[in-house]
Amino acid sequence: MSISVAVTGATGYVGGELLRMLLAHPEVEIGALTAGSSAGSRLGDHHAHLVPLADREVLETTTENLAGHDVVFLALPHGTSAPVAAELGDDVLVIDCGADFRLQSSDDWSRFYGGDHAGTWPYGLPELPGQRERLAGTRRVAGPGCFPTVSTLAIMPALPLVDDSALTIVAPTAPSGAGKKLATTFLGSEVLGQASAYGVGGTHRHTPEIEQNLRAAGAENPVVSFTPVLVPMSRGILAVVSAPAAEGVTAADVRAAYVAAYADEPFVHLLPEGQWPQTQGTLGANTVHVQATLDERAGRVVAIGAMDNLAKGTAGGAIQSMNLALGLPETTGLTTIGVAP
Ligand SMILES: NC(=O)C1=CN([C@@H]2O[C@H](COP(=O)(O)OP(=O)(O)OC[C@H]3O[C@@H](n4cnc5c(N)ncnc54)[C@H](OP(=O)(O)O)[C@@H]3O)[C@@H](O)[C@H]2O)C=CC1
Numbered sequence: 001m002s003i004s005v006a007v008t009g010a011t012g013y014v015g016g017e018l019l020r021m022l023l024a025h026p027e028v029e030i031g032a033l034t035a036g037s038s039a040g041s042r043l044g045d046h047h048a049h050l051v052p053l054a055d056r057e058v059l060e061t062t063t064e065n066l067a068g069h070d071v072v073f074l075a076l077p078h079g080t081s082a083p084v085a086a087e088l089g090d091d092v093l094v095i096d097c098g099a100d101f102r103l104q105s106s107d108d109w110s111r112f113y114g115g116d117h118a119g120t121w122p123y124g125l126p127e128l129p130g131q132r133e134r135l136a137g138t139r140r141v142a143g144p145g146c147f148p149t150v151s152t153l154a155i156m157p158a159l160p161l162v163d164d165s166a167l168t169i170v171a172p173t174a175p176s177g178a179g180k181k182l183a184t185t186f187l188g189s190e191v192l193g194q195a196s197a198y199g200v201g202g203t204h205r206h207t208p209e210i211e212q213n214l215r216a217a218g219a220e221n222p223v224v225s226f227t228p229v230l231v232p233m234s235r236g237i238l239a240v241v242s243a244p245a246a247e248g249v250t251a252a253d254v255r256a257a258y259v260a261a262y263a264d265e266p267f268v269h270l271l272p273e274g275q276w277p278q279t280q281g282t283l284g285a286n287t288v289h290v291q292a293t294l295d296e297r298a299g300r301v302v303a304i305g306a307m308d309n310l311a312k313g314t315a316g317g318a319i320q321s322m323n324l325a326l327g328l329p330e331t332t333g334l335t336t337i338g339v340a341p
Pocket residue numbers: 008009010011012013014015034035036037038039061074075076077078080097098099144145146176177178179180181182309310313314
């Protein structure tokens with residue numbers, strides 16, 4: 001089986017990570033590579049690490065250039081994906097790495113993004129209950145935001161054990177989450193050697209997406225206070241999630257819930273008791289490392305997830321969804337092996 005794949009936004013961070021991972025996929029043949037203003041350049045001018053593709057020309061993102069592929073990944077800025085997707089046939093598997101089709105509520109879309117809501121596609125987080133079935137055979141996938149993936153997987157098993165109306169998430173994150181254009185405008189002197197919170201006070205646009213996921217995972221009335229924190233690293237997120245424990249919950253209950261939930265998940269790695277997730281172990285891998293416990297004194301469950309925002313957080317997760325949509329084994333071409341030190 002050879003699946004022809006086009007990547008739009010190929011010169012960006014997500015496009016580059018998609019191509020790095022697709023090069024390792026045994027069933028994939030890499031077709032058109034497209035972008036915006038950099039059309040006409042060589043891919044190697046943008047991604048020196050993608051040696052096998054260095055001399056490939058970057059094409060314009062047009063319907064003609066995307067025609068004839070089995071799969072089209074959209075790694076474009078918010079609002080750019082919907083018009084491109086509208087021109088692609090229903091038989092083509094289209095996977096959007098941006099936000100255009102993630103939210104179910106048009107009110108949430110208006111409040112956090114503004115403008116018209118393009119619609120809702122099957123959501124590319126296979127670990128949510130029933131989601132593998134929804135992704136099987138689909139020809140449209142909305143790839144999740146990076147904070148929603150790691151936060152959801154960190155706290156999901158504990159939801160029956162906590163008050164889900166009082167969740168807090170504080171998540172140190174890498175500037176690469178902002179994309180190449182923005183990340184290269186951060187001054188080194190402003191990012192190196194400091195940490196800075198942003199999107200404070202319930203304003204970050206991933207807040208409704210996280211709550212949507214927690215509802216899908218069984219939470220009745222999830223209310224999340226989410227604060228991302230920019231820190232000096234090239235990739236990675238460490239999501240620290242906590243919520244009041246329900247009456248009578250013990251540390252053993254918390255551990256048992258995580259063991260049961262993740263025993264068979266290929267890409268969620270529950271660490272041995274007492275070992276806490278670090279971003280480094282996830283770099284370049286399609287994994288989330290998870291640990292949780294009970295803070296008995298404060299009466300809260302504390303759960304931590306580490307993830308590479310570009311790997312499982314975007315490109316790897318998108319390829320995992322591609323595998324499911326096409327009926328391939330879910331793990332095909334995806335690694336759980338990170339990079340260290
Ligand atoms: N970075 C991350 O960690 C994550 C990103 N995402 C999402 O993935 C998508 C891509 O993000 P990222 O790679 O970080 O962004 P980048 O800014 O790094 O890359 C954007 C890409 O889109 C291309 N592009 C920009 N405008 C247009 C246009 N009008 N038409 C065609 N191509 C265009 C750019 O091409 P050119 O160089 O020619 O301008 C570039 O290839 C975004 O929707 C983002 O929200 C999702 C989860 C995590």
